[in-house]
Amino acid sequence: MMPRPTPANDIRPRFVVAVTAVRWLSEGTFEIRLERPVGFKFLPGQKISFVDGALRRDYTLLGPVDAPELALCVRHVPDGLFSPRLSRARIGDRFQITAPFGYFTLKTSGRPAVFVATGTGIAPFVAFANAGARGFDLLHGVRTPAELYYRDLLFTAARRYIPCVSAAAGDGEIGPEGFAGRVDRFLSTQYPDGAYDFFLCGRIQMIRDVTRLIDARFSGSRVFIEAYD
């Protein structure tokens, strides 16, 4: 994702925070932890922006909401403007972030909740699970099984945790619940008709394909979207 220019009227409070830890989750993805500013409150599913001059980049807070540090899941983009710097960050390095924002929060109804993520789009669902959400179905679309980060937490919290692995995987690598293929193909071929609360987070192509599928097959459903490119 290309960082965007800071809107001229962006009046969100900003904080300068220090890195407290960097932990690699897979070859291309890491979790970064930051010190938590005093009075910093957020809802599960909200995000912050890293800011550098006119550039900014949004990341969803993983939670828990009462944790002493802020945690973020970052995909390393070699030619990106933020993720290389974040990946090389050492403890104590300081970055400017905004106050939390966003509306991709868990909204419940009588319908079953279905969370659909690709790649690091899993972050808000980790935040939901960290906040105590249970009983949802979760589809995590990744290229290889190594990218199924936060698997243990999500497997425990979800009613069904369905890894959807698009590249060829070895026997047993994706588990008995796993699916060899993309999330939209799982939904179109394996998922029962009905009305659901869909929460979609990930690449625009997935958002587009799954939304079209919902319109065609799951009428009466609600759809909440957090897209990135």
Place this chain on the structure above:
Amino acid sequence: MKIYTQTGDQGKTSLFSGERVVKSDARIHAYGDIDELNSVVGALIAALLPDSEAAEGQLKEIQSDLFQVGAWLAATSGSEAQARLNSITIGYSQRIESWIDGMDAQLPELKSFILPGGHPTAAWAHIARTVCRRAERAVILLAEQEAAAGRSFEGFAPIVAFINRLSDYFFVLARWLNQHAGMGDVQWQG
């Protein structure tokens, strides 16, 4: 993120509260008209003459309020998503009333019908007034549909009052802008 997601290419869109609805839905008309009104206000601000700081400040506050109203209309009544938004209160229309009174006190008494026009800034204010009237009709239609479906009108009442007062504001603002430009009202000669 990209500005387009291509999720609306089949004629549907997602409400802020998650429901997928056709783009001809009354709710889409309502917040679409509010969005159009906000855009016209933006054009009016861009056209303002120097020494119009008070009007500019008011119009920018109106833009912010309209954005809030649009978000409220984009979520179904009583939804969790709507509950997360700031409430639209009667204070919105009361503030507009105070601005109307402030401008009206500076204007000559109105003794005949006036035609929309005059200085370009006043012409924009009249366009805002008429778009505002259309937005009001769309919001009331939506409120009626909600009431017919057994949902409360309560949340709509301060919005209807705000939009109704806003069209009066644009009428008085048009007169004020013509006077500010040294042109006076364009009187109907019928």
